[in-house]
Amino acid sequence: MLKKHPTFPGVKGPVVTIIMDGIGYSPKTFGNAIAQAYTPTLDRLLATCxxxxxxAHGKAVGMPSDEDMGNSEVGHNALGSGQVYNQGASLVAEAIASGTLFQGAAWREIIANAREHGSTLHFIGLFSDGNVHSHIDHLKAMIVRAKADGLQRVRVHILLDGRDVPETSALDYVGPFETFLAxxxxxxxxxRIASGGGRMSITMDRYEADWDMxxxxxxxxxxGEARHFESATQAIETLRAEHPGIIDQNLPPFVIVQDGESIGRIFDKDSVIFFNFRGDRAIEMSRAFEEEEFAPFDRVRHPGVTYAGMLQYDGDLGIPRRYLVSPPAIRDTLGEYLAAEGITQLAISETQKYGHVTYFWNGNRSGKFNETLETYVEIPSDKVPFEQRPWMKSAEITDELIRQLKTGKHRTARVNYANGDMVGHTGNYQATIIAVETVDLALARLLPVIDAxxxxxxxxxxHGNADEMYELDKKTGEPQQSVHGIPKAKTSHTLNPVPFIYYDSRRRAVVTNPGDAGLSAVAATTVNLLGYQAPGMWDRGLLEFR
Ligand SMILES: O=C(O)[C@@H](CO)OP(=O)(O)O
Ligand SMILES: [Mn+2]
Ligand SMILES: [Mn+2]
Structure with a gap:
């Protein structure tokens, strides 16, 4: 239970956390869609609040190093738990370095199965060093070990990135990897590499937004049913030539063949490792492998394999059953404390970010702590390339959030606006400016209601994203120019900090930041505003009450 705050009785109305996904802060204005956008509301807030x-990046959110950008998983985990845990990227790197990954039951079962049947070990996952969902070094370490453990045959199914790494960098990974395999x-x-495709074209859907993927x-x-190629390099080069301007994340699927036959279909008695450590985009494929009865699509053939995820992706539902590394044991979350205290909570977003404000927010658990106290609302996302609809569902989310707040039922609420991030990931600068303006407009509608x-x-x-729409040169920090002198679009998140604005027309507190506060400070801030002290394991809040 939470202890009462010594001086502050709590605000009367709702405490609403507004997460502007992918809207970081950079003092640079060139290539910064937030600085370029017309944002009268954000400007006013920054001038008056x-x-x-x-x-929001690196060690402050549990990543291995400060070179690692932030992402939605680690960001929402920190926001929703008030704590910083060593995250999947760190835990897997450590488990490989110390060897504990290979001593665990899951790895031994994967190996024993393939050895016993002389079958194939398949790896499926995001093929880059982005360290948001996966890291290619983890894949390489496991292949080396599989060979040392006596396996005969490995097949790798590569999901091309271009979203956590430069947008057309696939061959920078494929080339050296082919040398490594040779x-x-x-x-x-x-x-050998057996199949692949862009991560936004196949396999890595999330939150059941598009099972067709x-x-x-x-x-x-x-x-083994997709267009045939002799090699991954040939596939990528051909598909790029046929789809001018396409970026890696959208490349169509391909299958590698020899003498007209797929070299890497998955059969009964094979072993399969999904090597992503992050869960949202790994859950659906894991379900397709593990579930006996499976409704989302016709699998045609459901091979009986020994399947493992890099981590367990959903702690509530136990997906997958077998996993190589234990996920961070995120406990004592804000949601859990509020539920125990009898405080109502609303979580709302559109499909693309729905799990962010529920599952990630609650420490990678999909269930509620208390059915009657918690209301979760999902507004279905459009199924289009988001540069074509940069406003996404922000208006509908705002309509519903306003309606919900006016019922008076929710003491707390959290909302995620996906625009800055989802449109930022397309690399389309013009659309991202509209995305940011959309969020500004939503704030303009929402804040007066909260005030009333x-x-x-x-x-x-x-985390950031829209704040840097051009790749920056590592040495100069200036945008990289392409051969034509046009800056190179950047699709990934950034290393920039994020704004934290305290909007309270009654100005009941002042913001204090010792200088190094991270996202984990928001949970304590929330309970303080409700009139409670934060539990001891949380990082301290950002407000001092007058
Ligand atoms: O789209 C995603 O999966 C990631 C980028 O890899 O973005 P976010 O962390 O914002 O969800
Ligand atoms: Mn995000
Ligand atoms: Mn993102």
Whole structure:
């Protein structure tokens, strides 16, 4: 239970946390869609409200190093738990370095199964060093170990990135990886890339936004049904030539063949490792492998394999059953404390970010702590490339959020506006400016309602994205120019901090930041505003009450 705050009785109205996904802060204006956008509301807030900037990347959110950008998983975990845990990226790197990954039951079962049947070990996952969902070094370490453990045959199903790494960098990963595999093959070990495709085209759907993506992935990896190529390099080069301007994340699926036959279909008795450590985009394919009865699409053939995820992706539902590394044991979350205290909570977003404000927010658990106290609202996302609809569902989310707040039922609320991030990931600058303006407009509608209810808004973000729309040169920090002198579009998140704006027309507190506060400070801030002290394991809040 929470202890009462010594001096502050709590605000009367709702405490609303507004997460502007992918809206970080950079003082640079060139290539910064937030600076370029017309944002009268954000400008006014920054001019008139107490605010600070929070760390949203690197060690401040549990990533291995400060070179690692932030992402929605680690960002919402920190926001929703008030704590910083060593995250999947860190835990897997450590488990490989110490060898504990290979001593665990899951790895031993994967190996024993393939050895016993002389079958194939398949790896499926995001093929880059982005460290948001996966890291190619983890994949390489496991292949080396599989060979040392006596396996004969490995097949790798590569999901091309271009979203956490430069937008057309796939060959920078494929080339060296082919050399790496060729080296391992010298004494008879048979390891090859078997299939692949862009991560936004196959396999890595999330929150059941588009099961067709997963079905295409299944047909590609498992059934070997996609366009045939002799090699991944040939596939990528051909598909790029046929789709001018396409970026890696959208490349169509492909299957590698030899003598007209797919070299890597997945059969009964094979072993399969999904090597992403992040869960949202790994859950659906894991379900397709694990579930006996499966409704989302027709699998045609459901091979009986020994399946493992890099981590367990959903702690509530136990997906997948077998996993190589235990996920961070995120406990004592804000949601859990509020539920125990009898405080109502509203979580709302559109499909693309729905799990962010529920599952990630609650420490990677999909259930509620208390059915009657918690209301979760999902507004269905459009199924289009988001540069074509940069406003996404922000108006509908705002309509519903306003309606819900006016019922008076919710003491707390959290909302995620996806625009800055989802449109930022397309690399389309013009559309991203519209995305940011859309969020500004939503704030303009929402804040007066919160004010009228005598509530407070905490306006922040989970990490940057729209704040840097051009790749920056590592040495100079200036935008990289392409051959034509045009800056190179950047699709990934950034290392920038995020704003934290305390919107309270009654100005009941002042913002204090010792200088190094991160996203984990928001949970304590929330309970303080409700009139409670934060539990001891949380990072301290950002407000001092007058
Ligand atoms: O789209 C995603 O999966 C990631 C980028 O890899 O973005 P976010 O962390 O904002 O969800
Ligand atoms: Mn995000
Ligand atoms: Mn993102």
């Amino acid at each position: 107490q605010h600070t900037f929070l760390k 080296e391992l093959r010298k004494d008879g070990f048979d390891a 997963v079905e295409r992935g299944w047909r590609t990896h498992v059934l 209810l005598e509530g407070v808004a905490l306006i922040t973000a989970d």
